[in-house]
Amino acid sequence: MNSMTEAEFQVVKSIGFVLALGLAVAIQHWRPHDPHQGSWRTNGGLWGLNAVILGLLCVGCACTVSRWADTNDAGALHLTEAALWIAIPVSILGLDLVSYGWHRANHRVSLLWRFHQVHHSDPAFTTTTALRFHPGELLLALPLRLAAIVALGVPIVGVIAFEVVFAFANFFEHGNIGLPLGLERALGRTFILPALHRRHHSQEKPLLNSNYGTIFSFWDRFFGTYADATSNDRVHIGLPGTRESLGPLGVLAMPARGVFRGK
Numbered sequence: 001m002n003s004m005t006e007a008e009f010q011v012v013k014s015i016g017f018v019l020a021l022g023l024a025v026a027i028q029h030w031r032p033h034d035p036h037q038g039s040w041r042t043n044g045g046l047w048g049l050n051a052v053i054l055g056l057l058c059v060g061c062a063c064t065v066s067r068w069a070d071t072n073d074a075g076a077l078h079l080t081e082a083a084l085w086i087a088i089p090v091s092i093l094g095l096d097l098v099s100y101g102w103h104r105a106n107h108r109v110s111l112l113w114r115f116h117q118v119h120h121s122d123p124a125f126t127t128t129t130a131l132r133f134h135p136g137e138l139l140l141a142l143p144l145r146l147a148a149i150v151a152l153g154v155p156i157v158g159v160i161a162f163e164v165v166f167a168f169a170n171f172f173e174h175g176n177i178g179l180p181l182g183l184e185r186a187l188g189r190t191f192i193l194p195a196l197h198r199r200h201h202s203q204e205k206p207l208l209n210s211n212y213g214t215i216f217s218f219w220d221r222f223f224g225t226y227a228d229a230t231s232n233d234r235v236h237i238g239l240p241g242t243r244e245s246l247g248p249l250g251v252l253a254m255p256a257r258g259v260f261r262g263k
């Protein structure tokens with residue numbers, strides 16, 4: 001598997017991405033929470049731009065650094081000669097923890113928030129919100145993600161497993177989805193669900209500063225940022241001070257225009 005080329009890596013990752021999006025959209029169609037469907041134009045436009053920028057700059061970087069770590073016996077999983085059945089779940093857990101820390105830093109550090117606020121400026125909360133990231137945020141996150149792959153010694157199959165699970169979790173947690181309350185309570189102990197993450201997209205600061213996870217909710221519990229939420233909660237989505245109709249160019253200019261915070 002570690003002989004996989006960057007092109008093959010991209011094909012497998014892209015198929016996983018499409019399947020993850022399709023599954024999340026299907027669940028959203030099955031259990032819609034709010035009639036407001038959001039803007040495909042702005043969110044899809046940002047996604048297209050990000051795909052081009054990252055595609056040109058670093059199309060298979062994760063595959064390359066993973067193979068380098070394998071060849072040079074670098075990283076915890078290679079040093080401990082972990083079997084794949086251990087390496088894959090550890091890779092998913094480790095990279096999700098790094099993502100949790102990165103997300104918290106994006107809310108704490110003013111320069112990072114200038115880019116991350118673009119994601120929060122979506123006045124709707126829907127699967128396409130998961131595509132709404134400023135290219136600056138993704139470029140700043142890239143070195144950290146690659147360093148984590150090397151430090152952990154994540155095998156290529158572990159990178160792919162993480163990317164696909166993470167993509168689904170990202171689409172699902174932003175889904176305009178209202179799950180049955182019993183299911184929300186049971187699954188919310190382990191996973192970040194749309195109701196938990198919807199709270200994180202609130203305009204109110206105390207709600208905004210909670211539930212930073214993407215796949216697992218236990219990082220938030222462990223680090224004291226978890227807050228219970230159900231689909232019955234009313235949340236005022238978005239950022240105060242930003243216009244609801246911001247198009248792709250408007251959101252791209254946001255980091256230069258200033259800092260918008262929750263109330």
Ligand SMILES: [Zn+2]
Nearest residue numbers: 103107116200
């Ligand atoms: Zn956030």
